Amino acid sequence: xxxxxxxxxxxxxxxxxxxxxxxxxxxxxxxxxxxxxxxxxxxxxxxxxxxxxxxxxxxxxxxxxxxxxxxxxxxxxxxxxxxxxxxxxxxxxxxxxxxxxxxxxxxxxxxxxxxxxxxxxxxxxxxxxxxxxxxxxxxxxxxxxxxxxxxxxxxxxxxxxxxxxxxxxxxxxxxxxxxxxxxxxxxxxxxxxxxxxxxxxxxxxxxxxxxxxxxxxxxxxxxxxxxxxxxxxxxxxxxxxxxxxxxxxxxxxxxxxxxxxxxxxxxxxxxxxxxxxxxxxxxxxxxxxxxxxxxxxxxxxxxxxxxxxxxxxxxxxxxxxxxxxxxxxxxxxxxxxxxxxxxxxxxxxxxx
Amino acid sequence: xxxxxxxxxxxxxxxxxxxxxxxxxxxxxxxxxxxxxxxxxxxxxxxxxxxxxxxxxxxxxxxxxxxxxxxxxxxxxxxxxxxxxxxxxxxxxxxxxxxxxxxxxxxxxxxxxxxxxxxxxxxxxxxxxxxxxxxxxxxxxxxxxxxxxxxxxxxxxxxxxxxxxxxxxxxxxxxxxxxxxxxxxxxxxxxxxxxxxxxxxxxxxxxxxxxxxxxxxxxxxxxxxxxxxxxxxxxxxxxxxxxxxxxxxxxxxxxxxxxxxxxxxxxxxxxxxxxxxxxx
Numbered sequence: 001x002x003x004x005x006x007x008x009x010x011x012x013x014x015x016x017x018x019x020x021x022x023x024x025x026x027x028x029x030x031x032x033x034x035x036x037x038x039x040x041x042x043x044x045x046x047x048x049x050x051x052x053x054x055x056x057x058x059x060x061x062x063x064x065x066x067x068x069x070x071x072x073x074x075x076x077x078x079x080x081x082x083x084x085x086x087x088x089x090x091x092x093x094x095x096x097x098x099x100x101x102x103x104x105x106x107x108x109x110x111x112x113x114x115x116x117x118x119x120x121x122x123x124x125x126x127x128x129x130x131x132x133x134x135x136x137x138x139x140x141x142x143x144x145x146x147x148x149x150x151x152x153x154x155x156x157x158x159x160x161x162x163x164x165x166x167x168x169x170x171x172x173x174x175x176x177x178x179x180x181x182x183x184x185x186x187x188x189x190x191x192x193x194x195x196x197x198x199x200x201x202x203x204x205x206x207x208x209x210x211x212x213x214x215x216x217x218x219x220x221x222x223x224x225x226x227x228x229x230x231x232x233x234x235x236x237x238x239x240x241x242x243x244x245x246x247x248x249x250x251x252x253x254x255x256x257x258x259x260x261x262x263x264x265x266x267x268x269x270x271x272x273x274x275x276x277x278x279x280x281x282x283x284x285x286x287x288x289x290x291x292x293x294x295x296x297x298x299x300x301x302x303x304x305x306x307x308x309x310x311x312x313x314x315x316x317x318x319x320x321x322x323x324x325x326x327x328x329x330x331x332x333x334x335x336x337x338x339x340x341x342x343x344x345x346x347x348x349x350x351x352x
Numbered sequence: 353x354x355x356x357x358x359x360x361x362x363x364x365x366x367x368x369x370x371x372x373x374x375x376x377x378x379x380x381x382x383x384x385x386x387x388x389x390x391x392x393x394x395x396x397x398x399x400x401x402x403x404x405x406x407x408x409x410x411x412x413x414x415x416x417x418x419x420x421x422x423x424x425x426x427x428x429x430x431x432x433x434x435x436x437x438x439x440x441x442x443x444x445x446x447x448x449x450x451x452x453x454x455x456x457x458x459x460x461x462x463x464x465x466x467x468x469x470x471x472x473x474x475x476x477x478x479x480x481x482x483x484x485x486x487x488x489x490x491x492x493x494x495x496x497x498x499x500x501x502x503x504x505x506x507x508x509x510x511x512x513x514x515x516x517x518x519x520x521x522x523x524x525x526x527x528x529x530x531x532x533x534x535x536x537x538x539x540x541x542x543x544x545x546x547x548x549x550x551x552x553x554x555x556x557x558x559x560x561x562x563x564x565x566x567x568x569x570x571x572x573x574x575x576x577x578x579x580x581x582x583x584x585x586x587x588x589x590x591x592x593x594x595x596x597x598x599x600x601x602x603x604x605x606x607x608x609x610x611x612x613x614x615x616x617x618x619x620x621x622x623x624x625x626x627x628x629x630x631x632x
Contacts, residue, residue: 052532072535085533089551102538150537 002063002076002153002186003028004049009058011044011210018044020210022058026203031180031187033197036207037233042190043158045207049188050156051075062154073102078152082159084143086131092118092142093127099150117145120179137168144176148183155180155187161196173199194234198222206230223273225337228344231271237301237312242270243341244307253307254286254328261338261347271337271346275299275314279321280330288313290325302327388609394602395419403598422603431588432607434500435569438584439611441504442511442568443561449508450515450564451557455545457516458523459531472513480506484577491578498579506578507568514567515560522556523549558622565615569608 004026011019019041026032034042047053049060051072060067067075078099087095094101096114105113118124121141131139140160147155160176161169177200180187191197197204198218205215206229214226225231231239244253245267251258253270260268277286288311290304300315306329313329321327338347396414423429456462457469487506488497496502526549534544550557575587583591589604596604 050532050536052535071540072532073538073540077536079533079536081529081533083527083529085527085529087530087533087548089548098534099537102543146537 005061007059010056012056029184031202033189033201033204035197035204040207041210042207046190077154078147079156080143080147080160084139086139086142088131096145096149113149117149121145155185157189237274240272240311242306242309267341269339269341271339274312276332276335277313277329280328285328285330292323293321391605395606418599419603431583431585435585437500438504439565439568442507443564445508446511446515446564450512451519453516454519455523457520498582503575506574511564511567518560522553526552554622558619
């Protein structure tokens with residue numbers, strides 16, 4: 001168990017800046033996801049923490065001790081790789097026991113720990129098999145068991161579920177959460193899948209182009225994105241962005257007049273979650289021209305335009321709206337995010 | 353597998369496939385075994401058997417006697433052992449020096465890597481015939497002339513470039529992630545190589561060993577130039593065969609073939625990957 005401090009990490013690959021001054025503190029026992037599109041630097045950051053990649057500058061502390069310059073084996077961590085990286089020439093038992101054997105643990109402790117980890121991940125029946133006799137999901141379990149067997153201070157996971165099919169992924173996600181809640185290990189989890197990050201994490205660090213855009217709890221990040229990128233990346237459908245004019249400290253949106261955020265210029269961007277609206281009486285609120293209405297069963301997904309700007313909103317499944325209709329929407333004022341059109345950053349939420 | 357089965361003959365298709373498979377296997381076996389069989393027939397048939405025509409399919413009138421006679425000929429056993437010694441040195445040095453070089457080429461990037469690769473191959477650009485005289489002189493100075501070690505060293509020079517380049521390809525085939533996993537779980541770089549990379553590269557390393565063995569075993573020129581009394585089998589046979597009766601030549605040929613077959617048989621377990629190298 002240990003906390004992790006990432007302090008001003010930079011990484012250049014030639015002229016390309018993969019990581020631009022990343023700082024992040026992860027407390028003991030916390031589960032933090034690094035979430036971002038491919039190429040945002042999240043895997044590079046994880047590999048720097050693991051010691052598989054060297055940072056151009058900056059420091060990484062695990063349990064108050066700088067580990068920069070230490071080889072991976074001396075960092076007290078375990079890792080689950082994207083392609084499992086289960087050793088094909090060893091039985092499942094020897095795979096799970098590998099870390100303990102390297103620590104020169106005696107046979108009794110090895111057996112104890114292997115059985116414990118195998119029990120957690122339900123792989124006892126396969127302990128004598130070789131990995132090539134296992135399915136992808138089973139190999140993934142072996143990889144996780146191998147990591148847990150050494151009782152690491154820090155557990156690193158690099159897109160561990162991305163090679164599994166959708167159903168298995170959901171199942172493994174639930175199971176991972178159960179197992180890791182019990183273990184209480186500090187965990188860093190790299191993924192590009194927002195549902196994984198939202199479902200598993202205590203906190204999420206959203207990365208984009210080598211920068212951490214926002215760190216916060218899943219709910220925080222969902223409801224109050226710090227930047228336009230975060231709002232657009234998180235949520236399905238993504239957040240709607242409607243550029244509106246500011247007049248005399250107020251924003252005119254349809255028939256609504258909303259107080260403009262402090263420091264706003266002549267225009268602001270109204271960030272609106274698709275489900276943070278309700279159908280209003282015609283002519284009372286934001287007018288939306290509906291292009292397509294898709295009844296999804298659990299909800300009604302509408303695609304169209306507000307103020308001529310493309311939006312997607314979600315209404316209760318019982319509402320009767322069809323393509324071509326013009327409807328009026330009333331946004332939930334507590335769930336509006338105001339963003340600057342220039343910087344893309346959000347204005348601090350007005351505390352009422 | 354066969355998604356485009358012809359509708360007219362669905363039942364006969366698999367059986368014809370099987371026929372094709374087995375006839376292929378039979379042809380390959382015949383390709384390898386028939387010449388060896390004929391050579392053996394010549395070696396064991398004695399003076400008359402060699403000239404017997406038409407050849408009988410089943411061995412008739414064979415006895416181990418002519419072959420034993422050949423083995424008792426002065427110099428045969430000695431040169432056979434010399435050949436084994438030289439080949440052993442070649443295999444050991446090619447793997448011990450070539451595999452680390454191949455690993456470095458596969459895993460590290462360093463300036464001049466491509467140039468180094470070319471240079472490794474360039475060692476083979478000088479014909480041995482040109483090097484023969486200076487080599488002989490320096491070997492005499494070093495006390496390596498007419499020794500098995502000397503021949504082994506020269507054969508290593510011949511085999512090493514290929515060993516380095518072939519093992520590079522083999523190590524590239526071992527997923528880097530497996531090595532990284534080994535590091536994370538407590539291995540130093542060397543431990544990771546010994547515990548993870550080498551076991552997975554075993555089939556390729558075995559093939560490289562076979563290759564080095566064959567290079568040394570078949571090499572005649574350097575062995576002839578650099579030895580006088582301690583000849584290798586090829587060099588020995590080259591000098592004496594011309595004056596030998598026909599069945600001696602066949603016996604010599606058989607003696608040349610057998611060790612390669614035995615050696616390949618011995619390492620066959622490593623030639624076939626039992627776990628497959630892919631991590632997926």
